[in-house]
Amino acid sequence: MDYKYIEQLLERYWEAQTTEAEEAILKTFFAQPDVPAALERYRPLFAYEEAQQSVGLGADFDERLLKLIAAPNKADEPMQQMQKTSPTLRVKAHRVNGGISFRPFFQAAAAVAIVVLVGIGAQKSFNRDKEAWDYNPNNYSDTYNNPAQAYHVVESGLNMFQRTASADSTKEQSPEVEKDPIVNEE
Template sequence: MDYKYIEQLLERYWKAETSIEEEDILRAFFSQQDIPAALKQYQPLFTCQQEDADIKLGDDFDERILALTEDTEVKPVKARTISLQQQLRPLFKAAAVIAIIFSVGGALQHPWDASWNDPRIDYANSYIQQIDTADTIVPMQAENITDAPADSSKAVNETLHKE
């Protein structure tokens, strides 16, 4: 037997495109005893409605449900007003975290030793630059440099003249 029509009705049923008459056809089909194995899995879906139709609620059902709901006290819910500052607080926190991350990242880019702030390094770099640009080498004197400390001039001259 060809069950294409039933399969088409099932496809339309899953898409919620069937009419009430077509759903009755499906219920009648699945209430039979002889159903193909491929469609057997859908039988409980259509037969449970017939089985559940026999269940009737008692006459006092409405009264019992209303009695249950009347016993509970309904507490009024107060609406809270949230200020603009409270609404933006998470945004402020996120901005603070980002600022901290960038600050720490900027601090980590500098070397940790004290040599990057040492005026002797600046003196040596300027001496090397003068050597690179000049045709003749003229030794620089530490006394001519104003930002180099006076006591470091000997150490710089000794370091430069070792080469």
């Protein structure tokens, strides 16, 4: 049997481009007992939800829990006996001032900040002899002599961005970008 459709659905599933109906097709396919060996490794992924739905509490869970709550615990009996016979102790809580306990941390943070600021100042003073940024567009030179080659590089970068953006399943599908006929002339 040919499983190309399932393989295509899996490829679309990994790219986050499947619909809920297509994912249901994949789940029913992997729920079958006779899945090919090449696709067997994907079975646990699609069978996970079905397996988790069958896990649940038993019908007698509530009764057992109520019995445990109502029954006295044997381990607590010595503690209850001791509480009845021993006198009550009063404990005073000592209040800790937050400024005193955090003072070493603030001192360390201040020392780090001073070291960082001195380092930035030293770096700026040593790099003064370098040329400033040139913001004049007339001084820029082209990186490609052939406009068609430059267009091809830009187009491949935009296509890569489009593939990455289309993999986002939370984003709505946008219409295809029309190519500019003036730029396409080669």
